[in-house]
Amino acid sequence: MLEADSASLSARADTILGIHRPQTPTHIRFVRAEIWLRVALPALLTAFLVCLATVEAMHLNTQRQDAIRHAATDIEALTRLVAASLAPGGDETEARDRLATLLPASLLPAGRQVFVTGADDIIVASVPPWSGGRTAIGQIGDVQALTILRERAGVMAVTLSDGSAALAALSSLPGGRGQIAVLQPLASVTAAWTVQTRNHAILLGAAALVIIGTGIAYVLQTRRAYAVDRVCEQIKQRLDTALGRGRCGLWDWDIPRGRIYWSDSMYALLGYRREREFISFGDVNALVHPDDGDLYSLARHLAASQSTVDHEFRIRSAAGVWLWMRMRAEIVPDTVVGGRHLVGIALDVTEQRTLAELNATADMRLRDAVEAISEAFVLWDTGNRLVLCNSKFRDLHALSPEDAVPGRRYAEIMGHGVLPPIRREMRELEHSGATARTFEAELTDGRWLQISERRTKDGGYVSVGTDITSLKRHQEQLVESERELIATVKDLKRSRRTLELQTQQLADLAERYLDQKAQAESANQAKSEFLANMSHELRTPLNAIMGFAELMETGVYGVLGSPRYTAYCRDIRASGDYLLSVIDDILSMSRIEAHRVRLVRREIALPEAIEAALKLVAEPARAKALSIHVDLVEDLTLLADDRALHQILLNLVQNAVKFTPEGDGRIIVKARPSGDCVNIFIEDSGIGIPKAALRRLGAPFQQVETNLTRTYPGSGLGLAIARSMAELHGGSLRLRSQEGLGTIVLVRLPAPTPERLRDAAFEASHEMIASLQAEMTPRQGARELALN
Numbered sequence: 001m002l003e004a005d006s007a008s009l010s011a012r013a014d015t016i017l018g019i020h021r022p023q024t025p026t027h028i029r030f031v032r033a034e035i036w037l038r039v040a041l042p043a044l045l046t047a048f049l050v051c052l053a054t055v056e057a058m059h060l061n062t063q064r065q066d067a068i069r070h071a072a073t074d075i076e077a078l079t080r081l082v083a084a085s086l087a088p089g090g091d092e093t094e095a096r097d098r099l100a101t102l103l104p105a106s107l108l109p110a111g112r113q114v115f116v117t118g119a120d121d122i123i124v125a126s127v128p129p130w131s132g133g134r135t136a137i138g139q140i141g142d143v144q145a146l147t148i149l150r151e152r153a154g155v156m157a158v159t160l161s162d163g164s165a166a167l168a169a170l171s172s173l174p175g176g177r178g179q180i181a182v183l184q185p186l187a188s189v190t191a192a193w194t195v196q197t198r199n200h201a202i203l204l205g206a207a208a209l210v211i212i213g214t215g216i217a218y219v220l221q222t223r224r225a226y227a228v229d230r231v232c233e234q235i236k237q238r239l240d241t242a243l244g245r246g247r248c249g250l251w252d253w254d255i256p257r258g259r260i261y262w263s264d265s266m267y268a269l270l271g272y273r274r275e276r277e278f279i280s281f282g283d284v285n286a287l288v289h290p291d292d293g294d295l296y297s298l299a300r301h302l303a304a305s306q307s308t309v310d311h312e313f314r315i316r317s318a319a320g321v322w323l324w325m326r327m328r329a330e331i332v333p334d335t336v337v338g339g340r341h342l343v344g345i346a347l348d349v350t351e352q353r354t355l356a357e358l359n360a361t362a363d364m365r366l367r368d369a370v371e372a373i374s375e376a377f378v379l380w381d382t383g384n385r386l387v388l389c390n391s392k393f394r395d396l397h398a399l400s401p402e403d404a405v406p407g408r409r410y411a412e413i414m415g416h417g418v419l420p421p422i423r424r425e426m427r428e429l430e431h432s433g434a435t436a437r438t439f440e441a442e443l444t445d446g447r448w449l450q451i452s453e454r455r456t457k458d459g460g461y462v463s464v465g466t467d468i469t470s471l472k473r474h475q476e477q478l479v480e481s482e483r484e485l486i487a488t489v490k491d492l493k494r495s496r497r498t499l500e501l502q503t504q505q506l507a508d509l510a511e512r513y514l515d516q517k518a519q520a521e522s523a524n525q526a527k528s529e530f531l532a533n534m535s536h537e538l539r540t541p542l543n544a545i546m547g548f549a550e551l552m553e554t555g556v557y558g559v560l561g562s563p564r565y566t567a568y569c570r571d572i573r574a575s576g577d578y579l580l581s582v583i584d585d586i587l588s589m590s591r592i593e594a595h596r597v598r599l600v601r602r603e604i605a606l607p608e609a610i611e612a613a614l615k616l617v618a619e620p621a622r623a624k625a626l627s628i629h630v631d632l633v634e635d636l637t638l639l640a641d642d643r644a645l646h647q648i649l650l651n652l653v654q655n656a657v658k659f660t661p662e663g664d665g666r667i668i669v670k671a672r673p674s675g676d677c678v679n680i681f682i683e684d685s686g687i688g689i690p691k692a693a694l695r696r697l698g699a700p701f702q703q704v705e706t707n708l709t710r711t712y713p714g715s716g717l718g719l720a721i722a723r724s725m726a727e728l729h730g731g732s733l734r735l736r737s738q739e740g741l742g743t744i745v746l747v748r749l750p751a752p753t754p755e756r757l758r759d760a761a762f763e764a765s766h767e768m769i770a771s772l773q774a775e776m777t778p779r780q781g782a783r784e785l786a787l788n
Helices: 008-011 025-085 090-100 136-140 144-152 189-247 264-270 280-289 293-304 350-372 391-396 410-414 468-553 563-593 607-623 643-659 718-728 754-787
Strands: 113-118 124-126 154-160 165-172 178-185 248-254 259-262 278-282 308-317 322-333 340-348 376-380 386-389 424-428 436-443 448-455 461-468 601-605 627-631 637-641 666-674 677-684 733-736 742-750
Touching: 008 601, 025 090, 025 113, 025 178, 090 124, 113 136, 124 340, 144 742, 154 468, 154 601, 189 248, 189 264, 248 264, 248 322, 259 280, 264 733, 278 280, 280 293, 340 718, 350 386, 376 391, 391 461, 436 637, 448 468, 601 607, 601 643, 607 627, 607 637, 607 643, 607 666, 637 643, 637 742, 643 666, 643 677, 643 718
Parallel strands: 627 666
Antiparallel strands: 113 124, 113 178, 154 165, 165 178, 248 259, 248 340, 259 278, 308 322, 322 340, 376 386, 376 461, 424 436, 436 448, 448 461, 601 637, 666 677, 677 742, 733 742
């Protein structure tokens, strides 16, 4: 119902664009309390209705309890009185007569009944007469407390046999001859209270409707007033925005009261802050420049006439700068409080004034610049009238300043002048419709003039006469320089031939460099072949050494004699195995570098290849108490060479087992498909690789440890062979390691796809044909030799 900014909105709306609202103390206090009244008054009305309903309910409940209490007192007194008034003895008829005489039915309250019963609880007499049951218990109901305690129980609320509520009292007759019972329905007791309650509810509902209607009307009125204030504020903001964007401000001059209202845009324009809604006449007049008049004379002029105002003056801003303002206003009568107002806007024309001054300065500078140039300059308008010329033009045509006055026609000016004598004239070819022309003229005194005439956009033309005597002389010098340039060109041609010879020499040097490079490559190839041959030559005696060592170790031909010989044979065989593995690595590496490795790609089941590689390292791993875990995807296959894949996996797993310390170390072999490739991960918890050594690992004969600190034997070719084999398959090998935590090797190899399988079959067929041709060639040669 009430928005957060209503208080500030109401305060700002006290003055809307100079229209001042009443500011009496009562009104000011009401405005300050308005925000609280908007909330408090509906709340007070609601609280009043709630309190009124609560008090009325409590009052009606008290009245009901009083009515029931008075009825109970009356019933109890009547019971005791009737019991004491009935004399002892007599029959039923006498009791009925005495009861009718003592309590006439017309004197009893509505609904009250009095019963006289005998000792056997049979009703003897009743007022008014009773035609119902014969016993009092049947009428009152089975109320054990009332029948037992009788007059000690007093008056009790009971439920009659018909289910209605009633007040009942019992009292015994003297001598135990019976008892007196008095009944009165609760509805008859509260009948008057019910009518009063209905009347009070009607009155309370009517009052609530009036109060609620008043509250709703108040809320609607406050909302409407708030909406009006917001509309006024929006109008004020929009006007201030429009005035601010237009760099102008609103003035409202209350002439009789001598106060002036400025809009927010006017304050923003001058840089002042609003301290009060209205400014005094004297404060504004003190800001006006003294050379531009004052507001007193303007006020006297306005008092004498009803004319409008269009006046320019300077006013001082907050920064101390004088701003030119143009005020346009009109006299408006005030129909509310009387008097006249001067209402209008003040425009900031400082930029226009500055621009006019700049234009005047620019025009003066243009005239000075035209006068200062060394050429004869003249500008004519569309009517062939003079606009501007300099003294050079007047001297060239022998004109006085009085003759060359702007605005005169060409014929009139040239009639007073003299054309310079021309010896010869050189004109350029001009196409039809040209808007500019340039020609050269030689005067009789030997000077040369270049005259340029050009049409302007407004239809006039400008003519510039330039003294080009020095340029003509320079032209002659240029002709001589041209001759010298031709001679220089000839010298450059000779230098060019020299450079061509030097280029040929550089080409010869490049050719010799290529020859030397080819020789170096041949030497590298010879080195690889030499290593291959030497590895092959070393394998033959090494196999014999290992075989004889094994025979002697096993004692096939008898016992050697001393147990030490068996240990020596075991050492010889172990050293031979190690040397054979080194030679195999060197042979494999040399074949790779010599490009003599031929891959026969086929589809290989990866689990079987990994199982075959792990069988060869199972014993060393078991000896070091290492656990090997395999995590593979089912039915995972590769497109690779069987032997090359076995060599890759075996080298990597052997490295993992070799560099993992004994104890609870672990090795994990994992493979996952990745697009059209398969990623094989071999992870160990070994010694790890230093970060500085990761870059050089994978190159032949590179190891992490130096020769002086080596603790793990090996040639250092296993990782290089694995990387080279992976790259021959079109894959890759990457390392991730941290010293002391372990190493992860990722081998990425191609997966079998229809295209790759087709290419592999094509390569295999070509390889088979090539091998057949290689076998057929020696046989054919031998056959031809035999025939010859």
